[in-house]
Amino acid sequence: MCPFHVKKSKKVAAAYVAAVLCMASFGVFAATEHWNDASLTPQVTTRTTVSENTDWQQWKDNWDAIKTNYEQVSIAPGADASQLNFGWYSKEKADRAQVRIADNQAMKHAVTFDGSCQDGTVISGVPYYTNKVTVKDLKPETTYWYQVRLNGKWQEAHQIKTGNPDDFTIMYVGDPQIGASSGQIPSEGTAKQNGDIAARNDSYNWAKTLNYALAQHPEINFLVSPGDQINEPAEDQSAAKIQMQEYQYAGYLSPAALRSLPAATSIGNHDCMTSGYQNHFNVPNPFTEETNSTKAGYGYYYTYGSALFIVINANNYNAADHQALIEKAIKAHPDTKWRIVVMHQDIYGSGKDHSDSDGILLRTQLTPIFDANKIDVVLQGHDHTYARTYQLSSDGKDHATFDQFKVAGQCGQKHNLLDAALKNQEFKNNYVSQNMCYTIADMSQGVLRNPKGVFYMSSNSATGSKFYELIPQQQDYIAARSQTWRPTYSVIRITNNSFTINTYDAETGTPIDSSYSIIKD
Incomplete structure (x- = not known):
């Protein structure tokens, strides 16, 4: 095993290249045995009252109804803070999808917004249609009630509150990956969990994390997920695989908290192989110009106050697509104070x-693209460990792009070509060496004022469905990292001149790292 060492230098030294080669010698790792068993942590608090199935036994008793409720609604931020995007399945195909919204629970003087209802998918032989509606002209810091029209009937009214665009808070979570605990042995039995039982376990823990976080931080306005909402990629497109994928989406969307919490999701490598993701989620400004898009859809962008969020589909290995999306978003919103990229794969992480x-x-x-477009922050997932970097910049040199592994349609899930190549020591040496393509621009901690470089964050699992170990040696670009084998979440507060992130243990609310802030004068 390589000796532990943290090298803190502004330039990447030859000695550090050797150290990373030592890390790379561990190769590509299989699924971990580390996970959280829902049956051992059966108690949950909610945002307001105990109004959903928060008891583990109740959850188990109701799971068959939860997992087959494919028609649950997803809410996403709209193109700006005055909009919300709704998406849902229906069994009936309507001429138009509809959502109505009012400032009172009785829905008096409600305004109705129309959208599209199109063919979606077939689940267990039953066709489902995908509905998408955008609600506009919402006022800041206002309480609303909304209703969705499902199969010809208006559903129950749910409350939702808009935030203050000049001072807002987001919840940033990593890889819910409902169903990833498949194959683990729970305390309640001796057999390994199948996909169904794993989805039940992970969905319960997902609800628990949301409820804990919102109870501890009621100021949260919306959620950001860097991908892998579910575990089943459904690569073979069989009816059984599609059904399992939809069980997992139903579990992901089941928490009552999501009826009032918009979620800006990303396409993870486990989401990207089918149209399920884009059927369920109605993202704003989809980048349909993406030349190597996946079946799940495209990257997209939106603004909220002084922040521009650019969500790239990193399962598409064509970096030119991501550059085009970033440049389009910035051209549309050149004056936003903060430029934040969200992506699944962690190009600067610390997981094995x-x-x-x-x-x-x-x-x-991507490193030079982010530099050229003055990106401030990159929020990542994929590695199921917590890590935050120093401020990083490109080293300004030309590096190999490894285009031979960027096969169109691979979707980031089938990286077997790269895995095989990394078994060759000569290739591995070159691969690691070429990826020493960065400079540490600022090593300050705490509160930074007008720093150079880009700040990268990797989030740990929000559900505990699967954890990975940290690599044996901490990279020199990593300022802090952690693996507690417990779900965590981050709270990000953004004002016109500040970005602050804190990360917490989901159950206890205890910080797992010190606060990190960027101030722009």
Whole structure:
């Protein structure tokens, strides 16, 4: 095993290249045995009252109804803070999808917004249609009630509150990956969990994390997920695989908290192989110009106050697509104070399974693109560990792009070509060397004022469905990292001149790291 050492230098030294080669010698790692068993932590609090199935036994008793409720609604931020996007399945195809919204629970003087209802998918032989509606002209810091028209009937009214665009808070979570605990043995039995039982376990823990976080931080306005909402990629497109994928989406969307919490999701490598993701989620400004898009859809962008969020589909290995999306978003919103990229693969992470293999495949190309477009922050997932970097910049040199592994349609899930190549020591040496393509621009901690470089964050699992170990040696670009084997979440507060992130243990609300802030004068 390589000796532990943290090298803190502004330039990447030859000695550090050797150290990373030592890390890379561990190769590509399989699924971990680390996970959280829902049956051992059966108690949950909610945002307001105990109004959903928060008891573990109740959850188990109701799981068959939960997992087959494919028609649950997803809410996403709209193109700006005055809009919300709704998406849902229906069994009936309507001429138009509809959502109505009012400032009172009785829905008096409600305004109705129309959208599209199109063919979606077939689940267990039953066709489902995908509905999408955008609600506009919402006022800041206002309480609303909304209703969705499902199969010809208006559903129950739910409350939702808009935030203050000049001072808002988001919840940033990593890889819910409902169903990833498949194969684990729960305390309640001796047999390994199948996909169904794993989805039940992970969905319960997902609800628990949301409820804990919102109870501890009621100021949260919306959620950001860097991908892998579910575990089943449904690569073979069989009816059984599609059904399992939809069980997992139903579990992901089941928490009552999501009826009032918009979620800006990303396409993860486990989401990207079918149209399920884009059927369920109605993202704003989809980048339909993406030349190598996946079946799940496209990257997209939106604004909220002074922040521009650009969500790239990193399962598409064509960096030119991501550059085009970033440039389009900035051209549409040139004056936003904050430019934040959200992506699944962690090009700067510290987990064993991806941070020195497929996770960094786009590093040599994306780093200079982020620099050129003055990106402030990149929020990542994929590695199921917590890590935050120093402020990083490109080293300004030309590096290999490894285009031979960027096969169109691979969707980031089938990185077997790269895995095989990394078994060759000569290739591995070159791969690692070329990915030393960065400079540490600022090593300050705490509160930074007008720093150079880009800040990268990798989030740990929000559900505990699967955890990875940290690599044995901490990279020199990593300022702090953690693996507690417990779900965590981050709270990000953004004002016109500040970005602050804190990360917490989901159950206790205890910080797992010190606060990090960027101030722009």
